Amino acid sequence: MPQRAAAPHAHPLVVLILIAGGAVAATSGCWSGMGSVNGLDGWLAWAGRLTGLLAGYACAILVTLVSRTPLLDRGIGSDRLARWHAVIARYTIVLSLAHMVFATAARIDGSGAGLLGGSVRLIVDGPELPEATVGLALLVGVGIVSVRKVRRRLPYELWHYLHFVTYAGIFLAYGHQLLGPDFLGDPLATALWLALYASAAILLIWYRFLTPVRRGLRHRLTVAEIRRESPGVVSVYLIGEHLRELGAEPGQFFRWRFLTRGLWWTANPYSLSAPPNPRFLRITVKAVGHHSRALAGLRPGVRVWAEGPYGALTAARRRRPQVLLVGGGVGISPLRALFETLPGQVTLVYLARRDEDLILRNELDAIAAARGAKVLYTVDETPGSRRGRAVPLTGRSLRALIPSLAMHDVYLCGPAGMTTAARQALRRAGVPDRRIHLEQFDF
Ligand SMILES: Cc1cc2nc3c(=O)[nH]c(=O)nc-3n(C[C@H](O)[C@H](O)[C@H](O)COP(=O)(O)OP(=O)(O)OC[C@H]3O[C@@H](n4cnc5c(N)ncnc54)[C@H](O)[C@@H]3O)c2cc1C
Structure with a gap:
């Protein structure tokens, strides 16, 4: 788009x-x-x-x-x-x-x-x-x-x-x-x-x-398909009408209310894990509790109200042509959408606990090949991993990875512990706070 x-x-x-x-x-x-x-x-x-x-x-x-x-x-x-x-x-x-x-x-x-x-x-x-x-x-x-x-x-x-x-x-x-x-x-x-x-x-x-309410009636969103990405992680594809009018941008999230038994009374936030387009929206969700676990059991045709788009983790934040994306766990979701669409020279560092937690890997590799970008997968459990490479979250290791890091904009998304550690490391590597754009997955 x-x-x-x-x-x-x-x-x-x-x-x-x-x-x-x-x-x-x-x-x-x-x-x-x-x-x-x-x-x-x-x-x-x-x-x-x-x-x-x-x-x-x-x-x-x-x-x-x-x-x-x-x-x-x-x-x-x-x-x-x-x-x-x-x-x-x-x-x-x-x-x-x-x-x-x-x-x-x-x-x-x-x-x-x-x-x-x-x-x-x-x-x-x-x-x-x-x-x-x-x-x-x-x-x-x-x-x-x-x-x-x-x-x-x-x-x-x-x-x-x-x-x-x-x-x-x-x-x-x-x-x-x-x-x-x-x-x-x-x-x-x-x-x-x-x-x-x-x-x-x-x-x-x-x-x-x-x-x-107005958007629910206008866009008539429904679940189209559920795809399993890894143990405990699914992608939900949603279709609807006039999707362009939603004005959503890569990096943003909606609060999703699935109008089915047990879920209709709560609207939980999940980021778009693919660039929004006139045909479908997609979210990728890790099961951690009642709502996120239930999404794997959704049936195609379930009506959905999407409240949003929300969030400031968008291309509008970018100030420099060089961008580093740092995603932790399922925090890769909004970064996956940004990786495809952000202009400039983009590098992606994706951290996960285990090899099998690295989701959407085929897509990330394909995007990297298409735009000539670098992706680095790094997992905590190095011995068991096949392709993973451990990069500790320190200023020195990040600078060794990208010598011109201080000149970059950095988009950071993941759980609170990981984003706090990454932020400190980025500051030590010389990236000023105003160029670290952060989305935390817990309020
Ligand atoms: C801006 C944002 C974007 C997110 N994007 C994604 C994503 O793309 N993929 C993904 O897997 N997860 C994402 N999350 C996290 C996801 O929203 C929670 O994991 C999920 O809502 C947990 O709900 P639960 O009922 O499964 O678990 P619970 O055990 O009920 O909740 C676990 C924790 O999730 C948080 N939470 C629960 N419900 C809500 C709510 N309605 N609003 C805000 N926080 C809530 C609370 O901190 C709670 O302690 C995002 C969170 C935020 C804030």
């Missing part, structure tokens, strides 16, 4: 500057009114106002970051967006709790009421405060189940669906925000705050809920 013009995408630094600028603008009233603050209750009220505004602003940003807006997703990448979301979520909870403590303490300090009784009466009697308190409790609850130790014990889907409670929490807390001193009697500030929340809600509803 001919190369498509790169889709528009937002630069991560620009997005961070916009987020920080928005936070300064949202709290400008606080900063300008600082000079007239007096006494302990005055300072407590000021701190309550500042933390409340920041927490309210952060809630709108949180929702926007998970809205799966293509502009953000293509520019920042889903994995980085998820990490930003997790960090901002922690700040939101801390700021919300601080806001509650400061605002309550300020009013009690002014009224002379007892600490516990005064706090409870304030919350129960205050307009919109009972709702806001329930909202905060929901946010804290989601925060607790997201702590790594707790999250590991929950099935992914349960954790994922519990996250929807966040929206209810944010909705419940919204009403009391407009009763604060920054909005009462200021229609412009109220309208801007409303616009901020409305934009976040519209992006979320449009991209996360309506777009998948």
Whole structure:
């Protein structure tokens, strides 16, 4: 397929500057009114106002970051967006709790009421405060189940669906925000705050809920064929209508919802393992749990909803004519599609535990021969391997392999442990961070 013009995408630094600028603008009233603050209750009220505004602003940003807006997703990448979301979520909870403590303490300090009784009466009697308190409790609850130790014990889907409670929490807390001193009697500030929340809600509803339904009806994707690639790894071929309109690029992934018993209620991410084309899409999946294992048993004709395309591991990231692709295990999937289509001089290093884990090898060899590129297979268990060659993931061994490595763009994909080790080795070999393009297979 001919190369498509790169889709528009937002630069991560620009997005961070916009987020920080928005936070300064949202709290400008606080900063300008600082000079007239007096006494302990005055300072407590000021701190309550500042933390409340920041927490309210952060809630709108949180929702926007998970809205799966293509502009953000293509520019920042889903994995980085998820990490930003997790960090901002922690700040939101801390700021919300601080806001509650400061605002309550300020009013009690002014009224002379007892600490516990005064706090409870304030919350129960205050307009919109009972709702806001329930909202905060929901946010804290989601925060607790997201702590790594707790999250590991929950099935992914349960954790994922519990996250929807966040929206209810944010909705419940919204009403009391407009009763604060920054909005009462200021229609412009109220309208801007409303616009901020409305934009976040519209992006979320449009991209996360309506777009998948609209696309499901338009493209009518179905499973065409299942092919076994190696023990525990299958490729799923999907056919449908108007596939070109999906706008997918090599290196991207979709969240796939297979409308069959036991699978319809979850949408899991899998990358395209062949360049998307008007005839079919293909994913290559390693069985690790319920969803990925079940794909081997899919029957042709099963309907599929594909949410996406997502991901920033595309040709748009390339800055240099020389490219190194480093894939680990089933992380080869998106790199296989890029290997065929990326322009320039491309080298592929493919790491796996054992010889039989090296999948799609015939295709990779054929692509390498067709474009005169170099492929290097490297397996951990060297003695048992037939063609594998161990290349340790160190800066020195990578530089020995490709002397001009520091001049390359590097696309890296695989499990977390492997990508972390590879990233360190690449940095040591002189490749700057901005030219290491990474997709991790775990969020
Ligand atoms: C961007 C991206 C692209 C991926 N591409 C591929 C690919 O091309 N081939 C491949 O074999 N694997 C790919 N994966 C990994 C694949 O999504 C998981 O292995 C699979 O979803 C596991 O689900 P399970 O029910 O089989 O196993 P489980 O045991 O339920 O899950 C194992 C782990 O997979 C992750 N996971 C599970 N469900 C989801 C979900 N809905 N969304 C995000 N993460 C989830 C969680 O970290 C979980 O702990 C990709 C992952 C990501 C994030």
